[in-house]
Amino acid sequence: MNVRRTRLVSGLILLTYLATHLLNHGLGLISLDAMEWGRQWFLLLWRNPLGTAVLYGALLTHLCLAIWALYQRRHWRMPVTEMLQLTFGLTIPLLLTVHIVGTRLTHEYFAVDDSYTLMVLTLWHASPMDGLRQAILIIIAWTHGCIGCHYWLRLKKWYPRAAPYFLTLALLIPVCGLLGFVDAGREVSNLIARQPDWLERFLIAAKIPPRSQRAILTQIYDGVLITFGAAIALALLARVVRSLVERRSRIRISYPNGLLVQAPRNFSVLEASRLANIPHASVCGGRGRCSTCRVRVSHGLASLPPPSAGELKVLQRVGAAPDVRLACQLRPSHNLTVAPLLPANAQASDGYGQPAYLTGQERQIAVMFADIRSFTAIAETKLPYDLVFFLNSYFAAVGEAIVANGGIIDKFVGDGVMALFGVESGPEEGCRQALAAAQAMIAHVDGLSRALSEELSAPLRIGIGVHCGPAVVGRMGYGETIHVTAIGDTVNVASRLQDATKEFHCQLVFSDEVAMQSGQPIAGLPRHELTVRNRREALAVFAVEDLGVLART
Ligand code: FES
Numbered sequence: 001m002n003v004r005r006t007r008l009v010s011g012l013i014l015l016t017y018l019a020t021h022l023l024n025h026g027l028g029l030i031s032l033d034a035m036e037w038g039r040q041w042f043l044l045l046w047r048n049p050l051g052t053a054v055l056y057g058a059l060l061t062h063l064c065l066a067i068w069a070l071y072q073r074r075h076w077r078m079p080v081t082e083m084l085q086l087t088f089g090l091t092i093p094l095l096l097t098v099h100i101v102g103t104r105l106t107h108e109y110f111a112v113d114d115s116y117t118l119m120v121l122t123l124w125h126a127s128p129m130d131g132l133r134q135a136i137l138i139i140i141a142w143t144h145g146c147i148g149c150h151y152w153l154r155l156k157k158w159y160p161r162a163a164p165y166f167l168t169l170a171l172l173i174p175v176c177g178l179l180g181f182v183d184a185g186r187e188v189s190n191l192i193a194r195q196p197d198w199l200e201r202f203l204i205a206a207k208i209p210p211r212s213q214r215a216i217l218t219q220i221y222d223g224v225l226i227t228f229g230a231a232i233a234l235a236l237l238a239r240v241v242r243s244l245v246e247r248r249s250r251i252r253i254s255y256p257n258g259l260l261v262q263a264p265r266n267f268s269v270l271e272a273s274r275l276a277n278i279p280h281a282s283v284c285g286g287r288g289r290c291s292t293c294r295v296r297v298s299h300g301l302a303s304l305p306p307p308s309a310g311e312l313k314v315l316q317r318v319g320a321a322p323d324v325r326l327a328c329q330l331r332p333s334h335n336l337t338v339a340p341l342l343p344a345n346a347q348a349s350d351g352y353g354q355p356a357y358l359t360g361q362e363r364q365i366a367v368m369f370a371d372i373r374s375f376t377a378i379a380e381t382k383l384p385y386d387l388v389f390f391l392n393s394y395f396a397a398v399g400e401a402i403v404a405n406g407g408i409i410d411k412f413v414g415d416g417v418m419a420l421f422g423v424e425s426g427p428e429e430g431c432r433q434a435l436a437a438a439q440a441m442i443a444h445v446d447g448l449s450r451a452l453s454e455e456l457s458a459p460l461r462i463g464i465g466v467h468c469g470p471a472v473v474g475r476m477g478y479g480e481t482i483h484v485t486a487i488g489d490t491v492n493v494a495s496r497l498q499d500a501t502k503e504f505h506c507q508l509v510f511s512d513e514v515a516m517q518s519g520q521p522i523a524g525l526p527r528h529e530l531t532v533r534n535r536r537e538a539l540a541v542f543a544v545e546d547l548g549v550l551a552r553t
Contacts, residue, residue: 008152010062010065011062020042022142022176025178025184026173026176026179028120029179032187032188036116063228066089073239081147084147085151088144091140092141095133097224099137102122116184120181125188131185146170155290159348246266249264251265251332254336254337255273255338261275261278266332268330269331270328273340280340281345282327283348288310289314293326296339297324297338300336314326319358324341359475361472363422363470365427365469367418367419367486369416369498370398370419370498372462373460373462378390402417405437406433407421407433410484420484420486422434422468430468431520432519432520434514435514439547441464445462448460463507463508463509464507465494465501465508466508467494468513470489471486472486472487472488489534492533492534497541500528500530504528505545506543507544507546508543510544511539512541515542524549525542527541528540
């Protein structure tokens with residue numbers, strides 16, 4: 001089990017413990033007796049030998065990993081949530097030790113029943129400041145756990161839908177717990193007020209040892225804090241020593257636009273970016289989980305150690321090319337040239353498993369172009385508002401037909417549309433889908449034409465061109481406009497076939513290749529030889545006016 005997974009599992013155990021503890025507190029909203037009843041189940045779960053080993057093992061492991069993470073961190077530039085997470089994590093032991101000593105250790109050493117009544121009496125009635133400190137501990141520990149869970153879960157595809165429910169629970173559980181404790185505090189105060197001898201009787205029954213006998217607990221408390229402080233001091237000292245050693249040998253990491261970072265050898269590329277204030281996506285905070293920090297290494301790849309099993313798994317998940325690495329895991333010892341592949345504001349969804357073609361692949365696909373005949377004449381007669389309404393109605397009509405038949409809408413330009421078919425399913429299925437989509441588009445546009453007949457001087461007609469062949473497919477664009485598109489000769493030819501619908505006075509022109517891939521019977525269809533720019537030989541195409549003659553293949 002690697003460090004990342006160990007941290008996650010130990011953190012989840014601790015969060016589960018805290019959740020059950022808070023739910024137990026929440027029973028105070030019913031009564032003190034209900035709290036005590038819930039505590040029996042709580043103890044059954046966590047105070048048996050196995051529960052104790054799991055709980056304290058997780059606590060110790062999580063603590064050691066926190067100190068290790070402190071050592072591992074190369075500098076303090078980090079997003080606010082990461083800083084919060086780190087600060088909260090290191091604060092918890094300071095507040096938690098006194099609670100463990102006052103409850104579990106007091107019970108183990110002196111057989112004191114650390115009941116809710118005793119705890120409420122101590123923290124609410126006798127020492128409210130300690131109570132306040134415990135409330136702060138609960139809030140800090142719960143927030144720390146929730147942030148950790150959020151970092152982990154937000155890489156899951158289902159998380160955005162479930163997040164509101166998690167947030168509700170994240171707020172409800174501590175609020176109920178704290179209110180339950182307050183209610184129990186009031187109940188104890190009422191008992192003391194109504195029964196003057198109740199407090200004395202309770203303390204005698206509780207058999208709390210005098211302060212002098214409890215010196216051992218004070219020593220344990222001091223010992224834990226000193227050990228924790230010494231461990232942190234050692235980690236920080238080791239960082240300083242390492243930093244002095246590493247700074248003696250630096251490497252150069254080149255970024256796009258001529259940016260150059262001189263970073264100590266073995267800094268991760270993400271740390272180098274942060275050191276130089278270069279915006280760099282890192283949704284998981286450098287834990288090697290999200291893949292959003294991935295970079296393409298254009299120089300120095302051969303000198304890099306191969307990716308670890310964990311890094312490789314994440315890279316495979318997103319279908320990364322062999323020259324792509326995770327910036328947070330990559331610690332170069334030689335000069336390197338890298339280019340971040342995602343914008344700095346990348347989202348968790350950018351790290352979901354993606355088809356390999358999204359990063360750029362040559363594929364055999366069917367490409368379709370379509371536009372409205374005589375659109376200029378139509379546009380001239382319409383007011384801007386009417387024109388926008390008309391075009392949106394038309395885009396909806398053809399867009400639905402394309403998507404319903406498995407196509408990907410590449411773009412709408414003016415009155416034209418470009419669509420891709422068979423990107424995942426291959427050219428045969430793609431060509432069949434494209435011809436079926438063409439039939440559906442004609443039918444939808446006829447329907448739109450009838451619906452708008454009073455506003456149109458003539459029925460709407462469109463021209464569609466479909467060609468099949470190799471094209472480079474990938475996500476391209478900038479910022480909000482990044483989308484799946486294709487480039488190459490096949491795209492140019494498909495566009496040319498759409499133009500040819502005007503020459504042949506028909507609604508659809510598709511190439512010989514499309515007919516062959518789709519298995520479309522061509523007997524009886526008008527065949528033409530079409531010259532296409534940059535092609536030595538003429539292209540055999542079929543011109544179809546009535547798409548009803550096409551067979552469903
Ligand atoms: S920052 Fe998430 S994998 Fe690198």
